[in-house]
Every structure is written in structure tokens, then in C-alpha cells.
Amino acid sequence: MDGSDYRKDEREVPVMDAGYVTADGRQIGGTLMELKNITLRFGGVVAIKDISFDIHEGEIRAIIGPNGAGKSSMLNIISGFYTPSEGELWYRGAKRRPMKPYEVARDGVARTFQNIALFEGMSVLDNVMTGRLTQMKAGIASQALWWGKARDEEIANREVVEKVIDFLEIQAIRKTPVGRLPYGLKKRVELARALAAEPKVLLLDEPMAGMNVEEKEDMSRFILDVNDEFGTTIVLIEHDMGVVMDLSDRVVVMDYGKKIGDGPPDEVRQNQDVIDAYLGVAH
Amino acid sequence: MAYMSEGAEGLRSIPALLQRNASRFAGRPAYREKEYGIWQSWTWAEAAEEIEALALGLLNLGVARGDHVAVIGRNRPTLYWSMVAAQMCGAVPVPLYQDAVADEMEYVLGHCGARFVIAADQEQVDKVIDIEDKLHQFEHMIYVDPRGLRKYDHRRLHEFSHVQEQGRAARDELVGELTLRTGSLGYDDTCVMLYTSGTTGKPKGVVLSNRNIIETAKNSSEFDRLGPGEEVLAYLPMAWVGDFIFSIGQAYWAGFCVNCPESDATTLSDLREIAPSYYFAPPRVFETQLTQIMIRMEDASPLKRRLFRHYMEIARRVGPRILDGKSVGLLDRLRYGMGQVMVYGPLRNTMGFSRVRVGYTAGEAIGPEIFDFYRALGINLKQLYGQTEASVFITQQPDNEVRPDTVGVPSPGVEIRIADSGEVFYRSPGTFVEYYQNPESTADTKDPEGWVATGDAGFFEEDTGHLRIIDRAKDVGKMADGSLFAPKYVENKLKFYPDILEAVVFGAGRDRCTAFLNIDLTAVGNWAERNNIAYASYQELAGHPRVLETLRDHVEAVNASVAEDPMLSGCQIHRFLVLHKELDADDGELTRTRKVRRKIIAEKFADLIAALYDGSESIYTETEVTYEDGRKGRIRATLTLMDAKVVPTGAPAMAAE
Incomplete structure (x- = not known):
């Protein structure tokens, strides 16, 4: 990479x-x-x-x-x-x-928390994607229709997120809801989300x-x-x-x-x- | 053309096949690998370019004809390219098991005198660095994934992509030499060297020639009509002969695409995404998958469970017949069709088998229930019998002649003869050249006429012409009273229970048989959860009285089944115990391909065997274990010895029914 x-x-x-x-x-x-x-x-x-x-x-x-x-x-x-x-x-x-x-x-500046603060119901991928929120600028209409700028943005951000997922070796749990993961992996997902912001x-x-x-x-x-x-x-x-x-x-x-x-x-x-x-x- | 006189269709090496594919299938995919969540693919033309660049890079580093180039890592296109690139330079690729510990690698690398190592990542690089001082011929190492390696001493260490770049840069200068070397590869030159895991002693380097690999790939591809449209998932160890035949031999011969998973942990979901049309797995994989499905069905809603049971019942009855193209009543056909929509189709899809046209299993005996389950779903699962020395194929089952208890008819081009001792011998175009630097073993295994001893005892069924394997020839022994002792036969019956992961039966030279059992943590753990049985560790669960009772039932059922065969009825198990640890390759108890090493187990657990025969009720024992990182520890346990009922020998077998 x-x-x-x-x-x-x-x-x-x-x-x-x-x-x-x-x-x-x-x-x-x-x-x-x-x-x-x-x-x-x-x-x-x-x-x-x-x-x-x-x-x-x-x-x-x-x-x-x-x-x-x-x-x-x-x-x-x-x-x-x-x-x-x-x-x-x-x-x-x-x-x-x-x-x-x-x-x-x-x-x-990105961070992780002492008591894990992830979205338990969302998948690992979605959780890590939230780390990119500060980089997303498309308007709500474009986001809702997933068209134009929103689409390009998501593809670019997903690429960064996938590199983080690869780096932290969590490919196998990409689609798993965070709530189902053991503690150690949750910590790793939290680190992934922080890294996704490219801090x-x-x-x-x-x-x-x-x-x-x-x-x-x-x-x-x-x-x-x-x-x-x-x-x-x-x-x-x-x-x-x-x-x-x-x-x-x-x-x-x-x-x-x-x-x-x-x-x-x-x-x-x-x-x-x-x-x-x-x-x-x-x- | 003169060279047409030699080689299949004039093609005498893997690089020659690559060249043909790069023009004939130029735009078709040759390799795919999931990376960053997306399947990346390379066409045959692109793969040929990558491989050439690497080969030029290897020349640039000084790879000479006849050098050994070790390849270590999980299945990745880059590592397959490495093997072919080494061949282009006239060198011999030697794939190694990636989970081998440094000591094991030291032996193999030292034995073949590898000058070059191509390693996947930091983990493998570290292992080689640990032992490099003891490897006198080792010179350069190339790594694929640069992560974590930046600060390493790069005097002898090179990044894969840099080697390729240097190769591309030096193309004009080196391409002549490369073409010369590739062009002079002969049909009887070494194609690859594979180390057998060896159930006894040190591993042996099996030398396979281009003729071995290409003839075998050609024959077996024709047998199952494999074409350029097949999809395979490459997930089995690259050091294993099967992977070399499937992912290189047949793939290059037929021109089909090899798909590499994203990581070991994602294999099952990658399997589903690729949905291979040609698939191989050892019985263990099928067992695990079936166990998982059964566990998930236990947790499903009552309606789903009923649907599943109802339609599986129908599938078991008519599925295999439909698959074999036999006649089935209209009503059953309709029912099966409904089941196809409701259960079989979705289930096949979940398992990643929706497109499987040819599926094989081999290596160990597969439980009839497991085998029938997959066939009932319409998956054309067949068995084959083979070994490294034969370039895999000895016998295989043709479509429509599939049964769980045979291994099929001789593969095309293979001759088989059964010795008086019952041992199976074969001779074929795939028969290996020699064991590397080991003429004694070569002479022991292969006679001057080319017949190779398999080490397995078996016989041909008279009516069908199918081969049946009983056991390892050297394991088949006599008990004290002279009756036949075939431990594997009994062990396989035991292992067909999902609760039992591994079994080792003792009894050679004794008056009765006893056994060690290993529980399957997934199956027994799930059972414990459903029955509210609390346990803190593997050891505690393995020693739980109710687990022991359940296993006793299994052993007694196996005894009844063994007793039905008058020849083997002496092999019934009188006493057994459940081991406090899982038998493990890291502790030397299993081979890397997970076959039990009887001698080592018998020595290591001599105290337990003694207790099984002296009638004691329980025994205290301490065992040394090796953790994954190589550290050692000891575990202590007190094991309960269990008695099992046996069917009296001499009594007519029918009485048991």
C-alpha cells in the first residue's frame, strides 16, 4: 500500500x-x-x-x-x-x-475510546465508513439518490476504508454487525474507524x-x-x-x-x- | 516441426502452455484475487506479461538453471506466477507449507539447497531470517507484501514489484537469455518439487517432470471434460500436489481461471461469491460445512426446520438417482422440483455450490451420510484416490458411478496391480521421477519397471471394477489371536460421528482393541449449549460425564457395525478414553495434512495406553503442548477410562441386526 x-x-x-x-x-x-x-x-x-x-x-x-x-x-x-x-x-x-x-x-485528530463507542447495529464496514464523514460533502438529495457527487465520493471513500480494513486484517468481518463481535475485534474496528479519517x-x-x-x-x-x-x-x-x-x-x-x-x-x-x-x- | 514429436500437442512445459494460453485465450481471465473488497482480475495475456517481468527480474538477480526457488505463502496469483517464472528461468519451484514452523522449513530449504526464496509477507520472511544462518546456499529473498518490512536489512531482501520493475527495465538485455532458457525446457526436465508431509520420518522431495504434470493434467481434464470456462477457488496449501495439479497443471492445460481468496478467514464467503464449477475439498471441509448447516438448522424457526427435514428426506431418497440419470417416478420428480425451489437451491447457493459441475474429495474416507447429503442436493461430488508420487490421480469415480465406499476406477493411463499382501501398486505417465537426493527411498518405492507401491492395502470389487481401500498397508496388522487389525477402518467409522473429530485405535499384537478419541469442539460445544451444560475449557468439556456417555453410545454402535464384517470383527473397541487435548500438527501428533502419526502418539501417550490395558478406572497425566507461536507449556489432566460393550466375536453377525 x-x-x-x-x-x-x-x-x-x-x-x-x-x-x-x-x-x-x-x-x-x-x-x-x-x-x-x-x-x-x-x-x-x-x-x-x-x-x-x-x-x-x-x-x-x-x-x-x-x-x-x-x-x-x-x-x-x-x-x-x-x-x-x-x-x-x-x-x-x-x-x-x-x-x-x-x-x-x-x-x-482522530481518536478511539476507553469504553468502545461503535454503532452496534451497523456492520463493520459502515462503522468504518463513518470515519470518513468529515470528508463527505455531497448534499442530502444527491446522497439519497446516490447519484453524481455522492456516488463518486462514496467510491473514493470506500477505497480508503478498504485499505484500512486490509491493513488491520478485518476482511472476514467486513459485513458482520459490530454487536456480534468479540471485545478484542471491536477495539480493532474502533481503531479502523479512527484510521479511516487519515489522521x-x-x-x-x-x-x-x-x-x-x-x-x-x-x-x-x-x-x-x-x-x-x-x-x-x-x-x-x-x-x-x-x-x-x-x-x-x-x-x-x-x-x-x-x-x-x-x-x-x-x-x-x-x-x-x-x-x-x-x-x-x-x- | 521437429519438437512436435515430443510433448502433448508439442507443448513440453508450463511456460509453453502459458505462451499458448496468452494467445489463444488472451482476453479471458486467468487469475482473480479479492483485494480491497473487490475481485481484481488478470487475463492470460496480462498474466503472461507479469510472469515474464518477474522471470526477467529473477534472471537479473542471478537465478541459474537448475536452482531451487522456494515459494512460501497462501494462495495468491503472485506466488503462482513465481512458480512459473522460476520455470521460465530453468529453475525448479519448491512450494512450502506456509504454516510450517521455522525448524521444518530449515530442513526443506537446506535439503533442496534453495538459493532463492519468494515469501508472501513479513511472517514468512521472519521465519526464513531466523534460520538463514544455517542455510548455506540461501542467497536472496523476495517478498510480496511490503508491510512491516521497511526497516529490514535489504541487502538480500527484495520487494516483488521492484524485482518485476527491474526485470522490465532490463528486458532488452535479458529477454534473449530468457527465451533461450524457456525454449530449451524438455519434457523430462523437472517441473516442480514437492515435499511430502510424511507420516513417518523426514519429508521427502518428490521430483515431478513436465511430462508427469502435463500428461496428468491432460488426461484428467479430458476425463471430466474440463474447459476454459471452469472456475476454481485456490485455497488448499500450495505445497500440496493437488493444488499444483488443479491450479497450475489443469488450469494451464484447459485454460481456466484460478480464483484466490482475500484471506484464509474469508474463504467460505469468497467460495460463495465465486461459485466454482470445479471444486476439490478434503472430507474434513465437507464435514465442517455440514456440521455448521446442521447447527444453524437447530437454531432456525420450527417452520424452517420442518421444511428442511421434509425436503431433505425426499432428497436423500431420490436426489442421487436423479443425479445419476436413473428413472424416478413423476411424483417424486415433482417433489424434488419443489424442494429445489424451497430448500436445495438456496442451500447450494449458501454453501457456494450452485455451479459445481465436478466436485472431488480425497485424502481420507468420507462418511457415507455426509457424502450422500451433498449428492442428494444435486452436487456431483465424487471420490478420487491419489498421492504426490502419482501427480495425484490413481483412481477416480466416473460420473454416474459414484459410491461412498469405493475410490473409483483407474484414471486414464494408469495401470494398477494388487500384490499378494494386498498392497496396491500403480504405474502411470504421472509417476514421479525420484525422491530428491534419496536413491534408497526411490528404490524402495518405485521398482525398475516403474511400479510404485502406494503403501495402502485394498482390493478391486469384482462386479464393478472399483477399487476399495482398507487401510495403510503397514498399519494393517495382526492381533494376538491372529485376527486382522485394521485401525483406520474403525477410526473412520468413529469419525463419521460429528461429535468425534479424531480417533486413534490401538490393538496390534494385543488381545483386544482400545481407542483414544478427540471431541469436535464445535459440535459438542453446541450440544452442550443446547443442553445447558456449562464448561470452562476444552479439557473440561472433553471430560464431562455426559459427553463420555454419548461417546460410549457411538463406540458401541461402531462395534456393532464392525462386528458385521467377520474378517474385522476382532477390531471392536473394548475400552476408550477421551483425550484432554486436541491432536495437533504443531505437537507432531498429526501431519500437516492432518493424518494421525500412530507411532508418535503411541510413544507420547504410552502411560494412557498402559492404563487402557491394565484395567484402571482413571489416570493422571501431564502432556507437553506447543502453542502457535512456538512456546511450550504443559497441561495436566485426570482422564476417565470408559468400557464399551462389544458384540461377542464368533456370534453370527446377523444376530446384531
Whole structure:
């Protein structure tokens, strides 16, 4: 498959700083997204407190931390579901105004959910096709008659979707209603839907939760392949430390809404604050 | 023309057939493959161009005459092209089983000294890389699917499409050499080398010549009147001789189209979309399909169930007769016609058999009920008997002479003789040249006059001239009292029950027979669900008292049926047990083609066999298992040993009725 298909959006990313080289020798691009002093409050509860970090183009960036540390809230801020109470989010060299999630999606950010959010009654194919909705522009009449622009659009979008289906090896369940699939496959379908949007940044909220070892291995391979084949930047939240340390290039560690560590996996593993947070220390 | 004196219609090799097809059938489809949800197709002319480009690319990489080129992967047009492209260069293609583990591949690749490997994807590439240090002659590997391979060291690794591009670019320079090599392929040059799975010992490389393949393809195509309009689905392992004959030999001879499924998991739905006119499947596939239909019928509405039962009853009675063109009453004909509309047609369509004109099964015995079910629906399912050394065909059933218990009459051009020991020998234009670098085995199997020992014991029925196979000649033994012991005969009867996936009978040199059974998880699991029986694992279900009782009923029914044959009545099963694990090729208990390896099973489970004979009630055992990724583990179980009633031997068989 031609990797360029997936990256139609070839806008130059203004380089704010230079990239870096990972331990296994991969060249990572410049900063794609930067979160500056983000704070998020719900009434009196402070979910995230003054956190800053950046995401480089083409890297796999993990966010880890104990339960309730604010990881999912962080992902929700990136995906536009929450608007930060304070702080700025810079994306592709520009400060991002408060946006609706669909606007963020159009801007090249796709995601999967911790609790699978698929249309259970629809087939896998239709579910993945919904990932292309942001690309469909034909009017309702044309759609209803499946004529002219709507038809051309659907054919073009279906082609992208079929490549995703092939990539994630879910051809055999193409026509199966999602409700009948086992959990591990549903997770894969969700990833397929996110990939169908041809995202620049892919947000994965606990992609391996509840999976057995074999399913985790498969999912890890897909995440690495997506990153490798399409150069997609990946931000993931994950509880399985083995997976995080294996997959990611850099890790942000959160605890009680604060950032307590940031860096390559090996460095983070040695960090005393991180060890304390995971092993539990009286606060 | 001088070369007309040799070869069928002057065509002496597969590349020669390709050239003929590219002009005679230029615009007709040669290959189809489902990719990205759509059937992509290549005409004969396009296929010839692709194959030529690849052959030029191989020359460019340095493929020499007589080299061995290994081909590993699932059925894809690119891999079929690879085999023909290798032949064009004067090299010998060696297809390998794609599910073989690295160790097995190491033996085969080392034995044939393959300099080139053409692999389908990362999985296969990884396996070869694991063992490349031990392969002294290995030089270059070509892969079809580039996914995940970008970061690999590409000094010896090449992408399929790049090799083709380089071939196209160097066409002017290399085409002369290629034409020369292709043109000089002789009728007795090696066409392909196939490794037999081997129920004992290391696999052997069976060398088949162009003459073997082309003569066999010609004869068998004429036997079943195969023409350029046939459609086949290529889904059986490429390393198996049958696939080579069907998807290359016959396809190139008759000029028909080979369809490749999208993935292993989509085979059944692809089968339905293609609706092949010529179809081959081992009995297991038909069994699985029938089991699935029965399970789905159990879950259908009462009305549908009644319709199904009613019309299947009629079909069983008159369907096979109609298929054989025998006379059937007008009323029955009308009923069958109604059934055609209501049940048979839709059912055939669901199974993907709506256009099957010729269907074959072989490899193992097929249950009479299963066989009759498909024939009753109007599917012309026949049996054949063959082996790699014969380029498949030894005997086959002509239309209208089909029965479940015979394997048919000698195929065109095949001579058969039965030795005094009961072993079947044959001689034919398809008889293999030799086992590669193994003159002793060649001499053991093939005598100087060209007669080949099949290793199977059988006899010809006097009235029909059909061959009947009893068992493997070496497995047919004597029991302690001197009576005949034919384990497979009994095992096949057991396996005809959908609940029983596999059976192994012991008794050679003993005073009575015992057996190991494997449950069929799909069938028994569904039964458990309907009967509210909870189970957490295969092992628990296999050891469930009600499952054991059901299997005891099956064993006793088989005993009664075995007792009807006075020659074999000693083979009744006195005691049996249900194994706690499925017999598996990864553990060496089955061959890759799923035949039981008796010796290995007997050694591995010696404790269980001892328990079957010492009268104990139950036994604790530990077994090593190999997981799909090659890791090993142990499973522990306590197995219950079951007694089964036998019909007293010596009593007249009729008494059982």
C-alpha cells in the first residue's frame, strides 16, 4: 500500500524546534502539538493542574499514571471535547481557538475510546465508513439518490476504508454487525474507524484494556505498523506498563492532575516520583 | 516441426502452455484475487506479461538453471506466477507449507539447497531470517507484501514489484537469455518439487517432470471434460500436489481461471461469491460445512426446520438417482422440483455450490451420510484416490458411478496391480521421477519397471471394477489371536460421528482393541449449549460425564457395525478414553495434512495406553503442548477410562441386526 495515500494533508508543519533521534535510531520530526500550562477545572475540582508538554511529529507519545490522574481528561482536551480552563494548545504552529470535537477531527485528530463507542447495529464496514464523514460533502438529495457527487465520493471513500480494513486484517468481518463481535475485534474496528479519517494525530484511550496477551500483541503490532507505514503521530493512554515501555518513544507521567515525569521510557522508569506514584507513598 | 514429436500437442512445459494460453485465450481471465473488497482480475495475456517481468527480474538477480526457488505463502496469483517464472528461468519451484514452523522449513530449504526464496509477507520472511544462518546456499529473498518490512536489512531482501520493475527495465538485455532458457525446457526436465508431509520420518522431495504434470493434467481434464470456462477457488496449501495439479497443471492445460481468496478467514464467503464449477475439498471441509448447516438448522424457526427435514428426506431418497440419470417416478420428480425451489437451491447457493459441475474429495474416507447429503442436493461430488508420487490421480469415480465406499476406477493411463499382501501398486505417465537426493527411498518405492507401491492395502470389487481401500498397508496388522487389525477402518467409522473429530485405535499384537478419541469442539460445544451444560475449557468439556456417555453410545454402535464384517470383527473397541487435548500438527501428533502419526502418539501417550490395558478406572497425566507461536507449556489432566460393550466375536453377525 502506498503510504502517501494516508497523508493527503501535506501542509508543511512549521518547525518550532528540531526533532530528535530515538533509541532505535528513528528520526522524529519537529513539534506538532504543544500544550502550555494547561489547567482544567470542573467547578471546584481541579482535574489537571498546570501541565505542559509537547508532541513531536511521528512519535509515539504515551500518557501514563494511576487511576484518576487526569489522563483521559488530557486526551479530551486534545480532542476538543473539553476546553481547558487555563493554558494554551498550539497545533501546527498556531494557537488553537476553542473548537468543537468535529472541527478538531477535520483538523486531523482522530481518536478511539476507553469504553468502545461503535454503532452496534451497523456492520463493520459502515462503522468504518463513518470515519470518513468529515470528508463527505455531497448534499442530502444527491446522497439519497446516490447519484453524481455522492456516488463518486462514496467510491473514493470506500477505497480508503478498504485499505484500512486490509491493513488491520478485518476482511472476514467486513459485513458482520459490530454487536456480534468479540471485545478484542471491536477495539480493532474502533481503531479502523479512527484510521479511516487519515489522521495526522491518533489518540488511543487504553487500546489494550481487557485484552488477553495474544490480542495485546496484535494490537501493539498494529500501532507500530500504523506509526511506521503512515507516519501517524500517536498519543496513547495505557495501563499495561510493559506495553507502554515497549511501544512509546516518550512518556508523560501524571499523578493527581500534575505532571511528575516526562522523557524516554528508560529515564521515566528510574524517576523516583514515578516509582512513588505507582508503588504508593503517603501524600 | 521437429519438437512436435515430443510433448502433448508439442507443448513440453508450463511456460509453453502459458505462451499458448496468452494467445489463444488472451482476453479471458486467468487469475482473480479479492483485494480491497473487490475481485481484481488478470487475463492470460496480462498474466503472461507479469510472469515474464518477474522471470526477467529473477534472471537479473542471478537465478541459474537448475536452482531451487522456494515459494512460501497462501494462495495468491503472485506466488503462482513465481512458480512459473522460476520455470521460465530453468529453475525448479519448491512450494512450502506456509504454516510450517521455522525448524521444518530449515530442513526443506537446506535439503533442496534453495538459493532463492519468494515469501508472501513479513511472517514468512521472519521465519526464513531466523534460520538463514544455517542455510548455506540461501542467497536472496523476495517478498510480496511490503508491510512491516521497511526497516529490514535489504541487502538480500527484495520487494516483488521492484524485482518485476527491474526485470522490465532490463528486458532488452535479458529477454534473449530468457527465451533461450524457456525454449530449451524438455519434457523430462523437472517441473516442480514437492515435499511430502510424511507420516513417518523426514519429508521427502518428490521430483515431478513436465511430462508427469502435463500428461496428468491432460488426461484428467479430458476425463471430466474440463474447459476454459471452469472456475476454481485456490485455497488448499500450495505445497500440496493437488493444488499444483488443479491450479497450475489443469488450469494451464484447459485454460481456466484460478480464483484466490482475500484471506484464509474469508474463504467460505469468497467460495460463495465465486461459485466454482470445479471444486476439490478434503472430507474434513465437507464435514465442517455440514456440521455448521446442521447447527444453524437447530437454531432456525420450527417452520424452517420442518421444511428442511421434509425436503431433505425426499432428497436423500431420490436426489442421487436423479443425479445419476436413473428413472424416478413423476411424483417424486415433482417433489424434488419443489424442494429445489424451497430448500436445495438456496442451500447450494449458501454453501457456494450452485455451479459445481465436478466436485472431488480425497485424502481420507468420507462418511457415507455426509457424502450422500451433498449428492442428494444435486452436487456431483465424487471420490478420487491419489498421492504426490502419482501427480495425484490413481483412481477416480466416473460420473454416474459414484459410491461412498469405493475410490473409483483407474484414471486414464494408469495401470494398477494388487500384490499378494494386498498392497496396491500403480504405474502411470504421472509417476514421479525420484525422491530428491534419496536413491534408497526411490528404490524402495518405485521398482525398475516403474511400479510404485502406494503403501495402502485394498482390493478391486469384482462386479464393478472399483477399487476399495482398507487401510495403510503397514498399519494393517495382526492381533494376538491372529485376527486382522485394521485401525483406520474403525477410526473412520468413529469419525463419521460429528461429535468425534479424531480417533486413534490401538490393538496390534494385543488381545483386544482400545481407542483414544478427540471431541469436535464445535459440535459438542453446541450440544452442550443446547443442553445447558456449562464448561470452562476444552479439557473440561472433553471430560464431562455426559459427553463420555454419548461417546460410549457411538463406540458401541461402531462395534456393532464392525462386528458385521467377520474378517474385522476382532477390531471392536473394548475400552476408550477421551483425550484432554486436541491432536495437533504443531505437537507432531498429526501431519500437516492432518493424518494421525500412530507411532508418535503411541510413544507420547504410552502411560494412557498402559492404563487402557491394565484395567484402571482413571489416570493422571501431564502432556507437553506447543502453542502457535512456538512456546511450550504443559497441561495436566485426570482422564476417565470408559468400557464399551462389544458384540461377542464368533456370534453370527446377523444376530446384531
